[in-house]
Structure formats: C-alpha cells, structure tokens
Amino acid sequence: MEKKREAISAQDVLLAGPVIPVIVINNPAHAVPLAQALLAGGIKVLEITLRSDAALEAIQRIGAEVPEVLVGAGTVLSGQDLQAVAEAGGQFAISPGLTQRLLAAADQESIPLLPGVASASELMEALEAGLTALKFFPAQAAGGIQMLKSLHGPFPQVRFCPTGGIGPHNYREYLALKNVACVGGSWLVPSEMIGQGNWSAITRLAHAAVSGTTASS
Ligand code: 3PG
Helix, strand or coil, X not given: CCCCCCCCCHHHHHHCCCXXXXXXXXXXXXXXXXXXXXXXXXXXXXXXXXXXXXXXXHHHHHHHHCCCCEEEEECCCCHHHHHHHHHCXXXXXXXXXXXXXXXXXXXXXXXXEECEECCHHHHHHHHHCCCCEEEECCCCCCCHHHHHHHHHCCCCCCEEEEECCCCCCCHHHHHCCCCECCEEECCCCCHHHHHHCCHHHXXXXXXXXXXXXXXXX
C-alpha cells in the first residue's frame, strides 16, 4: 500500500491550474520524467488515464517521487477502478461519464471523483450526489462553448473542466467562461514526444499553455 498523500477536494483539482494534461503512459519509466517536465512548464495537476497497463504504476511513481504535483486518474469507469486508483496513491479520479454505481462507490472512497457530464439531466444527477466540480465531456462534440454558456443560467454553482476536442486553438475561449475553472486535453502530452523522451518539448508545450501562448515543438 502506498503512503497516502494529503487529502484534497474536487475543487482543489479544478483550481490547481488552467490546464490538465490527459496522459496515456505506456512505459512506467516515463512517468517521473514526464511529471517533472510538466511541472517545469508550470503544470501542477496530472490526469493519468487508465487506458494502459502502466497507468497505476505511473500514478504510484509520480506520487512517491514528484510530491509537488497533484496526480490522479482518468477514464475511471467503475468502483473497482476507483479503489485501485486510491490504493495506488492517486489523489483524485475523473470519469468520462456518470453512473449511479460509480457515484455510490465514490461516496465510500477517500479521494474525490470528478464525473463527466454532457447534459442538464446528468448534471442534475451529479448535483443530487452533492457534486459541483465536474468534467464536461466530450466538450466540443457536446456543444462546446455555447452549451457551457447555456448551462450557466440554471446551474451557476457548477464549475467545469471541459475536455475533448480542446487544444491551442480554442482553450482560451473556454477558460474565459464564468463556469470553466480549467480545461483538459491530450494536446499537452503528444504520445510521440513521450515515446521519444522529448521532455524539453513537453515543458515548452506546458509553459505555452499555462502562460497563454502557443508553442511549436
Ligand atoms: C479525455 O480522455 O478526457 C479526452 O478524450 C481527451 O480529449 P482530447 O484528446 O481531445 O484532448
């Protein structure tokens, strides 16, 4: 069992910075240098998706060796996933959608869940579970900026991390919305750069995103 890090809230995740990299790690040895590269670029919150066998080990390694960042998991689909993430030392969990089973499991876990919603009805289910910090997924396909503006009227208390189809061309428009705290995306962590160990290019992408400019690799 990993040593537990300080407990955080879903709001802490949303407020840790303007961009959350959505990371797929295939080699656990890449985890720590990647986290350090992103941190050097000013990113303090990392979402490691459970889409690879290396994900949980990557979370463990980053939790143990890069204490300056908040590290959690994405693509959390079940209560079992949630438990595995907490046991690996993950500090939060993000899911692409929301089910009653997952919400019930989150109620029993020590780490916060940020579930994904794409409609007013799903949002109301999250509110019924007491959750107001949510992922909006798939952001561009589910209505993008206009949808988020529309949701702000009836649900002013909700803050979102939109993800899906967001990149250098549009992330600032999202961040300008009242109900958007941060955005998530894979553009910050291209798989080729990770595979090549091109950490300086990843630091440049991170720095550009955090400082509001765009960088070439
Ligand atoms: C996610 O996994 O949260 C999104 O699919 C990331 O979307 P993107 O690849 O369009 O950034």
